[in-house]
Amino acid sequence: MNIGIIGFGTVGSGAYEIAKAATDINVKRILARHGREGYENLDDIITHNIEDLIEDKEIDLVVEAIGGIEPARTYVLACLNAGKHVVTPNKNLISAYFEELTETASRNGVELRFTSTSGGGIPWLFNLMRTKRCDKITQVRGIVNGTCNYILDSMYDKGADFAEMLKIAQDLGYAEADPSSDIEGTDTLRKTVISANIAFDALLKEEDIYCYGIDTIEARDIAYLKEKGYTCKLLMNAKLTDAGIKAWVEPVACPLTSLEANVKANNNLITLVGESIGTQSFYGQGAGRLPTGESVVQDVIDIRDGIKMEYSEKNSKKYAACSCDEVQKYYIRHNKMSEDIMSFIEKYEEKEGVFYCISKPISVARMHDMGRHFKEEGKPMFFASIRE
Amino acid sequence: MNIGIIGFGTVGSGAYEIAKAATDINVKRILARHGREGYENLDDIITHNIEDLIEDKEIDLVVEAIGGIEPARTYVLACLNAGKHVVTPNKNLISAYFEELTETASRNGVELRFTSTSGGGIPWLFNLMRTKRCDKITQVRGIVNGTCNYILDSMYDKGADFAEMLKIAQDLGYAEADPSSDIEGTDTLRKTVISANIAFDALLKEEDIYCYGIDTIEARDIAYLKEKGYTCKLLMNAKLTDAGIKAWVEPVACPLTSLEANVKANNNLITLVGESIGTQSFYGQGAGRLPTGESVVQDVIDIRDGIKMEYSEKNSKKYAACSCDEVQKYYIRHNKMSEDIMSFIEKYEEKEGVFYCISKPISVARMHDMGRHFKEEGKPMFFASIRE
Numbered sequence: 001m002n003i004g005i006i007g008f009g010t011v012g013s014g015a016y017e018i019a020k021a022a023t024d025i026n027v028k029r030i031l032a033r034h035g036r037e038g039y040e041n042l043d044d045i046i047t048h049n050i051e052d053l054i055e056d057k058e059i060d061l062v063v064e065a066i067g068g069i070e071p072a073r074t075y076v077l078a079c080l081n082a083g084k085h086v087v088t089p090n091k092n093l094i095s096a097y098f099e100e101l102t103e104t105a106s107r108n109g110v111e112l113r114f115t116s117t118s119g120g121g122i123p124w125l126f127n128l129m130r131t132k133r134c135d136k137i138t139q140v141r142g143i144v145n146g147t148c149n150y151i152l153d154s155m156y157d158k159g160a161d162f163a164e165m166l167k168i169a170q171d172l173g174y175a176e177a178d179p180s181s182d183i184e185g186t187d188t189l190r191k192t193v194i195s196a197n198i199a200f201d202a203l204l205k206e207e208d209i210y211c212y213g214i215d216t217i218e219a220r221d222i223a224y225l226k227e228k229g230y231t232c233k234l235l236m237n238a239k240l241t242d243a244g245i246k247a248w249v250e251p252v253a254c255p256l257t258s259l260e261a262n263v264k265a266n267n268n269l270i271t272l273v274g275e276s277i278g279t280q281s282f283y284g285q286g287a288g289r290l291p292t293g294e295s296v297v298q299d300v301i302d303i304r305d306g307i308k309m310e311y312s313e314k315n316s317k318k319y320a321a322c323s324c325d326e327v328q329k330y331y332i333r334h335n336k337m338s339e340d341i342m343s344f345i346e347k348y349e350e351k352e353g354v355f356y357c358i359s360k361p362i363s364v365a366r367m368h369d370m371g372r373h374f375k376e377e378g379k380p381m382f383f384a385s386i387r388e
Numbered sequence: 389m390n391i392g393i394i395g396f397g398t399v400g401s402g403a404y405e406i407a408k409a410a411t412d413i414n415v416k417r418i419l420a421r422h423g424r425e426g427y428e429n430l431d432d433i434i435t436h437n438i439e440d441l442i443e444d445k446e447i448d449l450v451v452e453a454i455g456g457i458e459p460a461r462t463y464v465l466a467c468l469n470a471g472k473h474v475v476t477p478n479k480n481l482i483s484a485y486f487e488e489l490t491e492t493a494s495r496n497g498v499e500l501r502f503t504s505t506s507g508g509g510i511p512w513l514f515n516l517m518r519t520k521r522c523d524k525i526t527q528v529r530g531i532v533n534g535t536c537n538y539i540l541d542s543m544y545d546k547g548a549d550f551a552e553m554l555k556i557a558q559d560l561g562y563a564e565a566d567p568s569s570d571i572e573g574t575d576t577l578r579k580t581v582i583s584a585n586i587a588f589d590a591l592l593k594e595e596d597i598y599c600y601g602i603d604t605i606e607a608r609d610i611a612y613l614k615e616k617g618y619t620c621k622l623l624m625n626a627k628l629t630d631a632g633i634k635a636w637v638e639p640v641a642c643p644l645t646s647l648e649a650n651v652k653a654n655n656n657l658i659t660l661v662g663e664s665i666g667t668q669s670f671y672g673q674g675a676g677r678l679p680t681g682e683s684v685v686q687d688v689i690d691i692r693d694g695i696k697m698e699y700s701e702k703n704s705k706k707y708a709a710c711s712c713d714e715v716q717k718y719y720i721r722h723n724k725m726s727e728d729i730m731s732f733i734e735k736y737e738e739k740e741g742v743f744y745c746i747s748k749p750i751s752v753a754r755m756h757d758m759g760r761h762f763k764e765e766g767k768p769m770f771f772a773s774i775r776e
Contacts, residue, residue, distance in 0.1 A: 018664055022522040121665050123518065127511060134410040134685050259671065262650050276406055276682045277509050280672035283647065290664040297522050307695045 007066030014293025121291025244322030395454030402681025509679025534654030632710030
């Protein structure tokens with residue numbers, strides 16, 4: 001099989017390495033602005049012109065690894081419309097244009113695969129699709145952002161503060177110079193959209209997901225939770241209910257004896273619940289050049305070998321996003337006790353003007369609304385749901 | 389697709405339920421000695437004669453769920469030789485006759501799948517095969533026996549003794565009336581043979597695997613390890629080295645912060661290490677009617693849809709079993725300190741005539757030889773390797 005690669009950065013070059021070393025897949029063309037150090041031998045196949053891929057009838061499949069929305073979207077649509085299969089690790093693109101892209105692929109009778117968008121090297125989306133061939137998925141959840149997990153894990157181990165650990169994560173290359181999409185939960189939100197749509201054959205959009213990140217967490221939150229037998233993780237959550245799909249991203253206080261609590265460094269752990277199969281979890285590297293590159297190549301091999309895994313939007317009417325009335329207890333840390341807060345607090349401790357509270361069971365929607373309100377007002381606050 | 393089912397016990401009926409509820413696979417014939425309560429409507433398709441399946445040209449695939457070696461082996465060989473694909477959860481059969489059965493399938497150009505033999509409902513073997521399409525697996529390990537895990541987990545939680553927890557496991561239906569294959573490690577050994585052969589394209593046999601079970605564990609072992617920050621799990625291990633494959637089954641003292649230590653009840657967690665993908669783990673129900681039945685049906689769907697996953701014995705010469713010279717530290721509890729033992733003990737405590745020892749780094753082979761020797765002499769002893 002001849003393939004083209006758009007973008008020759010971390011994942012593009014990782015996929016190239018894996019394909020070359022371990023398969024007979026031939027990389028015929030690479031679209032890149034310039035060559036890459038150490039790859040001078042590829043000068044002959046590097047082009048600056050997307051048409052060289054799209055118009056090449058011998059290229060059956062294109063790996064889009066340029067990242068971001070544009071020109072990635074235009075390129076992917078052009079490839080699909082030219083009858084080429086597409087494999088991409090681009091979660092921003094797939095999450096933002098899920099319906100348009102899956103519909104375009106389907107209309108052209110070609111495959112669009114994006115296993116590495118959620119879970120990096122973990123074959124999460126592939127197994128989700130394989131499971132639902134004869135089971136009904138009722139829930140997906142998990143740790144899908146390695147940067148946040150690295151920060152939270154280091155804070156727990158070292159008692160260090162958020163800013164310090166974020167800086168180290170940046171130095172190690174785990175976190176971007178602008179880390180906001182990781183720490184505010186947006187990256188996890190995108191993986192929630194993609195995972196939930198695959199799990200439930202739905203068409204959720206980014207704006208359907210309640211989202212609260214870890215950007216306001218402090219060392220004292222970790223210390224408080226640790227004392228009670230918990231550690232904090234940022235989790236995606238999506239549940240199928242009679243009313244529709246409830247989906248949200250938030251910090252969760254996980255008991256130290258849970259699998260999630262013991263996911264170290266920048267690893268991921270993602271879980272599905274099926275009516276017959278029960279609870280199944282998948283653990284591994286959620287990012288990285290070779291793991292993500294390998295996941296891309298596995299998608300390419302699946303397409304080459306005619307391994308069909310179905311997504312359809314068949315449930316998108318029946319299972320729309322619904323209000324997040326899921327009720328949980330929350331840990332809340334804030335500086336100013338108001339009547340509004342008091343109304344749903346079960347118990348609290350005050351230390352040096354800081355309130356550490358455990359809420360009565362309240363809905364995700366209510367807690368997130370309050371969190372957003374506090375953020376907008378510039379008041380210090382952090383919360384995490386408490387997993388029993 | 390028309391299929392036949394041989395044996396209508398727990399897994400056979402589970403697979404029937406899943407296939408009927410969630411697929412268009414048609415169960416055309418069931419070989420059973422007698423009907424099953426609640427399935428009187430199947431009287432028309434139940435037969436007592438294997439020829440009714442083998443000679444039926446419309447049956448493309450047979451699920452063998454009768455268990456044990458004979459007549460299962462004869463039936464499976466007859467089906468493969470008649471050009472029918474076979475799916476089976478029968479780990480005893482696959483482990484004991486791995487070479488004969490895979491060779492017979494290959495010679496007849498049909499598929500033989502057995503994902504549910506190792507990990508029950510977990511798509512472990514399937515993902516192992518999918519991963520190695522473009523990666524080199526260097527190691528497999530994990531918790532693959534739910535009965536032992538249930539016993540060890542309960543002993544840890546309750547401080548209870550082995551015999552008591554074994555009895556409860558039997559009452560719950562997790563352990564057989566004769567639990568020896570679980571507690572002596574033989575069941576785990578069979579899954580090690582199967583997993584290692586798939587991972588490394590090898591042809592290990594049961595006698596190649598060093599094996600020590602949990603039948604001599606006592607509450608005081610768990611208590612000692614707990615105090616040091618460990619819990620005990622029974623693990624399969626297989627590593628690819630330049631000298632060949634080292635494979636062994638033994639109790640392992642796992643740090644409380646490891647994923648393995650936090651696998652509760654009768655669940656399984658199985659791990660592969662690939663050169664590019666790194667460490668990946670798969671968690672879920674390792675047994676049970678519907679999970680195992682679903683795993684069987686997933687194999688059937690894969691075959692129906694032409695989803696090829698390759699096993700070949702291509703490395704069986706290059707990667708034969710080699711001496712287990714893997715060096716580890718061990719926890720050893722015994723009653724009588726001899727010179728032989730003293731020679732490799734790093735430190736020990738004595739309490740009420742019982743010696744709790746930590747060994748110097750010694751080889752798996754040496755430790756297992758000593759364990760077997762003590763067992764043969766009827767001397768009380770338990771050991772577990774210590775994972776750092």
